[in-house]
Amino acid sequence: MKKISVSKLVTFVAMTTLLWSCGDSKKKNSVNSSTTGITLPSSPVGVGQTQVSAGNYASILNQVQCRTGNYNGFVIGNRLQTVYTFSTQGGATNGSSQTTISGQFSPGGIGGSEVSRVYLGVGYYGDVMLVQKVTQGSQVIGYNVMVSYCAMTSSSGAPYIxxxxxxSSFQATITLDDEVSCGHGMVDYSSTRAVSQTDPNYSYLPAFNADTVFTKVGCVNF
Structure with a gap:
């Protein structure tokens, strides 16, 4: 399963900042909304100043790299061509500056009049999560969650992600922080599970639970 160990979590926050700006350029998974074949979400709903267009999302993905290499018997590869969108309506628990959304998320996004806040998080292997807070006036309609996964295979090349x-079947607990020092909010911590469906070319591989942890990054320009 795509998890990080307790020992990796100890140094994870410091390492995630480096993922946005460092690394061998030969390994960088360059993303462009018009030329690379990455299937970006259509321009998100709303007219808010913090909405993220397909071009902005491509810019975000260009700032983080998949950590290609061998990890715990699996091989991490390049970024998937599809960016997945899931959503939830309501169901948020609010704290002083944090909001937690949890449960089973629906496939696809939801609409409203404005995307009032955007939150960013990154996984240990370079997976990227972007959460949109969707509002209608002063009312929160719900949240859109866009996830870009890095590929994962067995050492023999059998595909898992x-x-x-x-x-599909995305479920998560996501803690969001407004983080006023940045132009965007942060995914403080998120534990997610999604199902990687079967591949007819590898019928011996059952559906696979892709468990991924996301946490905050530094301020990102997009």
């Missing part, structure tokens, strides 16, 4: 295995 792959463009040939659609991702």
């Amino acid at each position: 792959s463009d040939t295995r659609p991702i």
